[in-house]
Amino acid sequence: MMKKITALSVLALLCLNFCVxxxxxxxxxxxxxxxxxGQMVPEVKLTNLYNYKSTTANLSDFKGRLVILDFWATWCQPCVAMIPQMDSLQKVFGNKIQFISTTYQTANEVIPFLKKFEKQQGRHFSIPVLTDQKELNALFPHVYLPHYVWIDGEGKVIAITDHKEINAKSIQEALLRQTSSFQKKADMQVAYDPRLPLVASSDLGAVNKIYYQSLLTGFIDGLHSGYNTRYTIKSDLPRKVTFTNISIETLFSVAMGEQIRYFRRNQMIVELKDTLAFGRVPKSLTYKEWRKTNAFCYELIVPNNLRLDVFKIMTEDLRRVFSQYIVGFEKRKVKCLVLTKTADFGKIDISKLVPVSPDDNKLKKFANVTFTKFIYHCNSFYMQHSKLPVIDGTGYLGKVNIELTGFENVNKINLELAKYGLAFVEKEAEIDMLVFRDNPLYVANKTPSKDEK
Structure with missing residues (x-):
């Protein structure tokens, strides 16, 4: 998550790790x-090891083997999807190779996640996992995950790739020192200050004097895929929303959700002849190839008197520019996870409300929030992988304090919600679905493309 004033990152198929x-x-x-x-890797002390014969080791302990460092994170879906494949390759090649998964995340975050994933997959994964890692990140800086560094038996870097090279053929070639055909990974990054307008020229002296601006561009190389919203403190300064390198689908879903509701794909219906621009990336394209022609950047800056209308203005902009689509809400009866009051609902303590902070959210503490806001956080982050829409069925409009130790699965969440007299119940409910359709009245040659100047 991007840090607030108020901010929320939308992670795409490849995951952003950190900015340089x-x-x-x-x-x-x-x-x-x-x-x-071609460079030699210095000695590195590996601490906080999991799935290994000891909790510490030296990188040189693996000398003589092909070492593949797997930089990953639990929130990165492509990273997690690679775990079974890496484990299978490790078993096939045995002592000839050694995968080592490394992450900046803590053991408290990673180990429970891996245990849950093993339970889901019905198998144990034996690859050593290195948590709380900083030194390897410093030696091998990167932006997008997953990220792989290949080190030969002598300790020399022989390849830096993404997940596409992680296969038996590439490993066999690496063992034979034949890595020239490997596609080298490049992580492009550009200087960007989210406090400033997305496109600004300091030479004009107007960067901090923009009163109103609506901007839409195509893909900008070096910017991650995500968005942030900035609430200003002074009443005479504008409110700003910035979206970088994301799909039309995400632009519409955030704008029409107005940061009150969060629409993931489990709450969308896409009835289009061509779904490419909506993030449905075919196997013939990589995500990087797709976003060069299908991702957009959008920024809106408004004066204080329009701050309550910022998402309505954004929706109008999108409908005006992408008039080839009809986007709207339709009531549909679908299976949902419904937050429901139980007989013990009265146990919620609303007498001591304290301001919520970004750190509280990381600790999964929700203070002084409505159930609407709690559900928003669940859909946008904590329960973002749920196959079912998560909705509020309590009917309670007041503010509450809720503290949870984790969101590993619905059963675990319900065990903790029970102390508040709450539970997520799977049942059908009539809810708003965000529907995308082709506009039969759209005339293509009258609408400029994003590449037109």
Missing amino acids: NAQENKAVDVIKRGLQI
């Missing part, structure tokens, strides 16, 4: 700032 400032507003390859192919 570029210079001169030009996109640069962050990977080039670390060790390069």
Whole structure:
């Protein structure tokens, strides 16, 4: 999640890891700032090891094997999807290779997640996992996950790739020192200050004087896929929303949700002849290839008197520019996870309300929030992988304090919600579905493309 004033990142198929400032507003390859192919890796002490014979080791302990460092995170879906494949390859090649999964996340975050994933998959994964890692991240800087560094038996970097090279053929070639055909990964990053307008020229002296601006561009190399909303403190300053390199689908869903409701794909109906622009990436394209021609950047800056209408204005902009689509809400009866009051609902303590902070959210504490806001957080982040829409069925409009230790699965959540007299119940409910259709009145040659100047 991007840090607030108020901010929320929307992660795409490839996951953003961390930002490194570029210079001169030009996109640069962050990977080039670390060790390069052909260089020797210095000795590194590996601590906080899980799934290994000890909790510590030296990188040199694996000398003689092909070592593949897997940089990942639990929230990165492509990373998690690679775990079974890496485990199978480890078993096939045995002591000839060694995968080591490394993450900046803590053991308290990672180990319960892995245990749950093993239970879901019905198998144990034996790859060593390195948590709380900083030194390897410093040696091999990167932006997008998953990220793989290949080190030969002598300790030399022989390849830096994404997940596409993680297969038996590539490993066999690496063992034979034949990695010239590997596609080298490049993580482009550009200097970007979210406090400033997305496109601004300091030479004009007007950067901090913009009163109103609505901007839509195509893909901008070096920016991650996500969005943030900025609430200003002073009444004479504008409110700003910025979206970078994301799909039309996400633009509409956030705008029409107005940060009150969050529409994931489990609450969308896409009835289009061509779904490419809506993030349905075919197997013939990589995500990076797709976003170059299908991702957009949008920014809206409004004066204080329009701050309550910012998402309505955004929706109008989108409907005006993307008039080839009809987008709207329709009531549909679908299976949902409904937050429901139980007989012990009165146990909720609303007498001591304290301001919520970003750190509270990370600790899964919800203070002084409505159930509407709680459900918004569940849909947008904590329960974002739910196959069913998560909705509020309590009918309670007041503010509450809720503290949970985790969102591993519905049963675990309900065990903790029970102390508040609450539970998520799976049942059918009539809810708003966000529907996308082709506009039969749209005339293509009268609507400019995003590449037109």
